Every structure is written in structure tokens, then in C-alpha cells.
Amino acid sequence: MERYRGARWHSPQLEHVSKHSHGTRRRYALVSPANANGLQESTRLVVPIGALYTPLKDRPDGQLLQYEPVTCKQTCRAILNPFCQVDVRSRTWTCPFCLQRNQLPPHYKDISQEQIPPELHPSNTTVEYRLARPAPAPPIFLYVVDLCQDADSLKALKESLVMSLGLLPPYALVGLITFGMMDYTPKQVQEMLGLSGSMARPANMAPQPGRPAGPTGPSSRFLLPVSQCEEQLTSTLEQLQKDPWGVPNDKRSSRCTGVALNIAVSLLEVSFQNAGARIMLFAGGPATIGSGMVVSPELKEPIRSHHDIDRDSVKYYKKALKVGGTMVTHCQAYVFQFYDTLAKRSAHNGHVIDIFVGCLDQVGLLEMKGLPNSTGGNMVLTDSFTSSMYKQSFVRIFDKDANDNLVMGFNASLEVLTTKELKITGLIGHAVSMNKKSASVGETECGIGNTCSWKMCGIDRPRAMASISRPPVKLDLLRPLLAKCKRG
Numbered sequence: 001m002e003r004y005r006g007a008r009w010h011s012p013q014l015e016h017v018s019k020h021s022h023g024t025r026r027r028y029a030l031v032s033p034a035n036a037n038g039l040q041e042s043t044r045l046v047v048p049i050g051a052l053y054t055p056l057k058d059r060p061d062g063q064l065l066q067y068e069p070v071t072c073k074q075t076c077r078a079i080l081n082p083f084c085q086v087d088v089r090s091r092t093w094t095c096p097f098c099l100q101r102n103q104l105p106p107h108y109k110d111i112s113q114e115q116i117p118p119e120l121h122p123s124n125t126t127v128e129y130r131l132a133r134p135a136p137a138p139p140i141f142l143y144v145v146d147l148c149q150d151a152d153s154l155k156a157l158k159e160s161l162v163m164s165l166g167l168l169p170p171y172a173l174v175g176l177i178t179f180g181m182m183d184y185t186p187k188q189v190q191e192m193l194g195l196s197g198s199m200a201r202p203a204n205m206a207p208q209p210g211r212p213a214g215p216t217g218p219s220s221r222f223l224l225p226v227s228q229c230e231e232q233l234t235s236t237l238e239q240l241q242k243d244p245w246g247v248p249n250d251k252r253s254s255r256c257t258g259v260a261l262n263i264a265v266s267l268l269e270v271s272f273q274n275a276g277a278r279i280m281l282f283a284g285g286p287a288t289i290g291s292g293m294v295v296s297p298e299l300k301e302p303i304r305s306h307h308d309i310d311r312d313s314v315k316y317y318k319k320a321l322k323v324g325g326t327m328v329t330h331c332q333a334y335v336f337q338f339y340d341t342l343a344k345r346s347a348h349n350g351h352v353i354d355i356f357v358g359c360l361d362q363v364g365l366l367e368m369k370g371l372p373n374s375t376g377g378n379m380v381l382t383d384s385f386t387s388s389m390y391k392q393s394f395v396r397i398f399d400k401d402a403n404d405n406l407v408m409g410f411n412a413s414l415e416v417l418t419t420k421e422l423k424i425t426g427l428i429g430h431a432v433s434m435n436k437k438s439a440s441v442g443e444t445e446c447g448i449g450n451t452c453s454w455k456m457c458g459i460d461r462p463r464a465m466a467s468i469s470r471p472p473v474k475l476d477l478l479r480p481l482l483a484k485c486k487r488g
Contacts, residue, residue: 024126025052025464048425048446049471054464055456056409058401063118065129067107070119074100076438078417082122088112097417097440139410140173140223140277142268144260147180147243148253149284149385153358157282157385158237160394165234167398169406170227175267176236179260180243180253222267251297257283257364258292258338261353261371265342269349276410277351278377278458282385286363292338294364303362339367343374347432350411352458354378356394358385376430376458399461409459416440416452422469424452429465431456442470 070080072095085094088111091104108117119127143161147154168174247253264279288297295303346353353371357363360383372379378397382390399407413434416424423442426449436453446468448454456465 024054048468049422050469051467052464053414053467054462055412055414055459056407056461056463058461059126059128062126062128063124065118065127067129068131069127069129070102070105070108072098072100073102074098076100076417077415079127080117080119081127082120082124084120086111086116086120097419135276137272137275138171138173138225139169139406140175140268140272140275141168142175142177142223142264142277142279144177144179144264144279144281145240146255146257146260146282146284147178147240148247148255149242149358151242153284153385154240154242156391157358158240160385160391161237161282162234164394164398165226165230167395167400168226170225172226173223174226174229174233175223176233177260177264178240179256180245223271250299252288252295252299253285254289254297255283255285255287256290257281257287258342259290261339261342262291265346265351268351269345272351273349274411275350277349278354278410279346279351280354280356281371282356283359283363284357284385285359285361292364292367294362294367337367337370340370340374343370344432346371347374347455347457350455350457351375352377352410354397355380356385356390357381358383358387358390360384373430374432374457376456376463397460407461410457412456412459414454414456414465416467416469418469421471423471425449425468425470427454427465427467429454429456430458430463431465444470 070093072078074095076095076098078095078097080093081096083096085096086104087093091108091111092101093104094101104111111117118124141164145157145161149157165174243253245254261279261281264281268275268277268279286295286303287293288295295301343353352375354377355365355368355372356378357365357380365379365381369379371377378393380390380393384390397408401407414427414431415436416427417438418424418440420439422440423444424440425442425444426447428447431448431454433448433451434453434455436451438452440452441450447466454465
């Protein structure tokens with residue numbers, strides 16, 4: 001089942017407000033429209049108005065509404081809330097954002113001043129709905145395992161992966177990718193996997209009532225429900241061996257981390273667009289060959305240090321940021337870098353990328369940081385997969401609630417609406433812009449700005465987002481102040 005949570009807030013005076021029990025923390029300031037000099041108080045506002053929102057905040061006293069939210073008919077699509085003006089006689093309500101009058105649905109016919117629905121109660125500043133429509137696809141977990149590591153670390157990693165299969169829902173789809181030395185382009189990957197053809201659903205694979213649809217077409221060869229493949233996948237994991245390619249004493253292991261991630265992203269983006277999925281990378285060292293390499297296989301060449309990064313003298317940095325095998329300039333490299341391209345592709349489809357590292361040496365997190373940052377994934381860096389830090393962190397990802405459901409969300413979207421007194425300047429958090437414009441979007445930008453809607457590929461219970469807004473400032477109101485500064 002899908003969930004929809006609406007949060008709204010309002011304050012009539014200057015105050016600090018903390019409603020952490022409702023999943024929101026914010027500070028409000030009452031700014032008068034204009035003073036005697038005709039200048040807005042907002043021109044003196046140094047610290048912007050912000051709100052912290054935790055989508056999956058646990059609310060024991062919260063009420064889960066079992067029906068669709070009532071939305072405004074205009075493009076703002078605001079939901080019915082306690083700050084709307086409701087006329088119980090005519091059964092209409094006025095949107096506080098666009099001032100549009102809307103008719104209440106038929107099941108609100110018994111509304112009165114004494115009997116109001118839960119979403120209109122003044123204490124319900126956050127309301128959560130359970131929507132009747134099912135999820136488009138079951139959750140997907142794709143393990144990407146590095147085989148170029150020592151036997152003890154690989155053994156501990158295999159044990160943790162086998163254990164995680166028992167924590168997944170039986171209907172969840174799971175897959176496994178192992179890598180060592182290989183290098184292919186995205187087009188070659190899709191052709192080898194047979195994913196370039198049509199994805200028509202076979203007639204004998206109709207989805208079960210009340211359950212998300214299973215894998216379709218060629219992707220069903222690589223992703224299966226846990227209930228169908230747990231025994232076979234457990235046996236496969238237990239039989240994994242170290243990469244068979246020999247490693248000379250003067251060289252590093254040949255590891256194509258970027259290519260393996262490219263395969264995982266290609267597999268999911270072809271068959272499961274806008275479906276909840278996690279790509280979980282388990283790396284035992286830096287990428288040394290193929291796209292996204294950060295250091296050469298030669299041990300005589302050390303990996304870049306912090307001083308090299310500060311001096312902008314990283315040998316393979318630009319190469320790790322190349323596009324389509326063509327070298328680009330340094331400025332272009334920051335835009336078209338290889339790992340950021342993977343991050344954008346994954347975020348566009350709503351897929352999360354987690355990175356787990358078990359290595360004493362650097363593995364190239366500087367180049368790969370865009371993967372978890374854009375998709376809302378986790379990043380765990382340990383000395384080895386035998387460490388307790390890795391094991392405890394990995395298990396916590398699969399925490400469950402009282403109803404035995406995983407405490408995680410996939411492919412969520414956040415939309416912020418404001419009245420005309422405020423303008424949105426941006427969002428701070430693990431999200432990507434959906435490039436949606438509205439009257440609420442301000443001209444200045446802070447964080448991820450120039451939009452009022454963002455996509456969050458993955459959310460969990462402690463994760464919070466910060467929405468930043470400011471009162472609008474008109475240029476004609478600033479001209480007297482600017483002229484005064486010039487005269488001074």
C-alpha cells in the first residue's frame with residue numbers, strides 16, 4: 001500500500017516552535033508587510049525561515065486515515081487542512097494558497113462545527129493517509145559484490161548477505177551481481193543481458209490481488225521473489241570464491257567497480273522505472289580498471305592523497321569523470337562525470353544506491369559520493385567486512401516496525417506550497433529536483449532550488465529534510481535603501 005503524508009504549519013507570532021513529535025521542526029518569524037519608510041521587514045531578515053521535516057517519523061499517537069486526501073481543484077493541489085476556511089452550511093472549503101473555493105466530497109455530508117473530520121482538527125498539523133492503490137512493483141534489492149578481497153573478509157560478507165535474505169519480505173525481488181575484471185559499455189550490457197527488447201508481460205504472470213506486480217520480460221531471469229529463490233541464492237552466495245584472476249605482487253587487484261554499477265543501474269532502469277529499488281555495493285578496494293577507475297593497477301603508483309585533491313593534481317580524477325570515453329575539460333568534468341551520470345540515471349528512476357566498503361586503503365569515495373547523496377543511500381566505510389561496525393550498520397537497514405514491515409520508503413516525492421507571503425528558496429537533503437515551477441518558488445536559491453517539488457529515492461526513520469524559504473523582496477522597495485547607501 002502506498003502512503004501519503006501531508007504536513008502544514010502556521011504561526012501567528014514571533015516564536016520558536018518545535019513539533020518533533022509530529023515530524024516537523026521549524027522557526028517562524030512574523031514579518032510586517034511594510035513599515036513607515038515603505039521598506040519591508042524582510043529586507044532585514046538575515047537568517048531564512050526553515051523547516052525540518054522527517055517523513056517517516058514514528059508517531060504513536062498519530063492517526064492513519066484510510067481514504068484519499070481531499071485536494072484543491074486548482075494546480076496547487078493543496079490538501080484539506082485545519083487552516084482552510086470551511087463553510088459547513090454550503091459544504092465548501094477555501095484553499096489558503098490559491099483562495100479557490102472547493103466542494104467537499106459526499107462522505108463529508110455530516111460535517112458540523114462539533115463534528116469535523118480528523119484532518120481539520122487543529123492539533124493535527126501532520127496527517128498520514130493510507131492510499132488504496134497498490135505499489136507499482138515490489139521492493140527490489142540488488143546486491144553488487146566485489147570478489148577481489150581476502151578470504152576472511154569475503155566469508156564474513158557472504159554470511160551477512162545470507163542473513164539479510166531472511167530479513168526481506170517474501171515478495172521482495174532480489175538479485176546478485178559479482179564482479180572482478182571486466183569492462184563494457186551500457187549498450188553492450190543491455191544487449192548481453194537481453195534487455196533491449198520489448199518488456200511485454202507473459203500471459204501466465206498475472207499479478208496476485210493485493211500484491212505488487214512481479215518481474216516482467218527478460219528481467220525475470222535476474223530478479224526473483226525471495227520466496228522462490230532464497231534456497232538457490234543462499235547456495236550461490238555460500239559458493240562464491242575469490243576472483244580467479246591472479247594478482248602479481250607488484251600490482252593491485254583488477255577491479256571494475258564502475259562497470260558493475262553500470263550493469264546494475266542498466267538492469268533496473270530498463271525494467272523497473274519509478275519502482276522502489278536498492279542497489280547495494282560491497283567494495284573491497286578501489287576501482288583499478290574500466291570506467292570510473294581511480295588508481296592504476298600498479299602498486300608503485302600511490303592513490304591520490306588529500307594534498308593532491310587540494311592542489312587539483314589528481315591523475316585519474318578527470319579520467320574518472322570522463323563521458324563516453326571522451327576526455328572533457330576540467331569544468332565540464334564536474335558536470336558530466338561518470339559516477340554522477342550513474343547517480344542521475346538512478347535518481348531519475350527512483351533507485352537507491354548504498355555503498356559498503358571493507359578496506360584499509362582509499363576506494364574512491366570522492367568520485368562516488370554523488371551516488372548516495374543523490375539517491376538517499378547509505379555509506380559505510382570500515383576496515384573489513386569482518387568488523388562489527390559493518391555488521392551492525394548493515395542489519396539496521398532492515399529494521400522493521402510493529403507490523404513486521406521494513407522501516408524504509410522508496411521513490412517518494414516532496415512538494416512544498418506557501419502563501420504569497422513566503423517564497424521557497426530550496427531544499428537541503430538527499431534529494432533531486434523535479435523541476436516543477438509554481439508561484440511559491442523564489443528567485444534566490446539555497447540548496448536544491450528553482451523548484452517546489454523534489455524526489456527522494458530512499459527515506460528512512462531518522463532522515464530529515466530542510467526546506468528553506470524567505471519573504472519576497474521587491475526591487476522597487478530596495479531602491480531607496482540602495483540610493484541611501486550610495487550617498488553615504
